[in-house]
């Protein structure tokens with residue numbers, strides 16, 4: 001089954017992808033009769049047509065989401081899958097024991113190189129040596145992404161795509177970014193590479209994490225790569241201080257109120273942009289109370305998910321009150337597909353009326369869910385929002 005998943009994923013992500021059809025339902029009575037995926041103009045997306053017994057559902061979805069969330073499910077529902085690219089046809093046959101047989105036919109002159117199959121419209125292409133990807137173990141020294149790290153490779157590219165969206169048209173000279181809770185720093189190295197080597201900006205990045213051994217390891221790799229202005233510092237987000245101007249703050253998958261500490265840091269430094277992927281949300285989990293939603297909140301799983309949504313809504317609304325435009329975007333995550341909401345925030349011109357309206361709306365929302373968040377308390381204390389409202 002894993003081989004089938006990999007074969008289909010590779011073809012879906014290939015530049016010449018045309019069509020993928022799941023057919024021959026395993027259960028004759030099943031509602032879903034076939035699924036047809038076809039290429040659209042955006043290379044990161046596909047059109048998905050679900051042919052049901054009485055009607056068809058058509059939607060456009062992101063390829064990565066389809067691969068993470070639907071592909072294995074369809075492979076258990078259909079006996080056949082046929083994938084067509086400009087140069088090849090791959091047929092996957094699946095038996096009742098979910099064992100698969102994969103047959104690939106070349107339909108055009110093929111140069112025989114792996115690049116043909118795997119070349120993606122990525123900022124960091126597969127098949128092209130990239131020293132930092134090699135150093136962090138995502139790519140082999142031959143320039144090809146290791147099969148075991150393909151998901152991480154896609155995540156890095158997805159992250160850079162979202163960063164590039166912000167900075168592609170901006171002329172930057174000097175730039176300082178801080179990455180809180182950087183962990184093994186795959187994305188921090190990627191960020192440095194993007195600014196230094198792709199955009200050719202005089203970048204400096206500080207990565208912060210509470211794990212000393214991770215910090216030592218990352219500093220060693222930065223030195224090996226001669227990434228001179230990338231440094232990693234041991235410590236808590238809450239305690240980190242710097243006198244340097246900060247342009248961009250990133251916090252990806254840091255726990256609970258650590259994301260709020262990163263937001264507060266960004267506000268203190270008037271960062272122009274921020275990107276957050278919040279992780280577990282313990283703070284509001286116990287506070288959440290809403291009479292009308294008691295049937296929902298009595299279930300632990302629903303409460304967890306609702307807490308995540310309420311926490312992120314609270315953050316976006318407070319950030320709007322503090323003069324940021326906030327976009328909520330799906331971010332493909334390696335470890336936690338359920339925790340893949342990325343908040344992308346850009347400072348906009350201050351407008352008192354707009355900020356007050358945002359704060360008023362926040363207060364109504366807060367009352368509805370009976371919450372008293374740490375972030376609001378800190379924002380009031382540090383006078384980022386008006387204390388009398």
Ligand SMILES: C[S@@+](CC[C@H](N)C(=O)[O-])C[C@H]1O[C@@H](n2cnc3c(N)ncnc32)[C@H](O)[C@@H]1O
Nearest residue numbers: 181182183209210235236237252253254255258
């Ligand atoms: C799940 S990892 C994410 C690593 C990386 N940002 C990524 O997305 O690939 C979370 C990291 O945040 C760090 N962390 C969590 N809370 C922190 C805090 N309050 N201060 C500093 N680091 C923290 C942890 O040590 C861990 O390495």
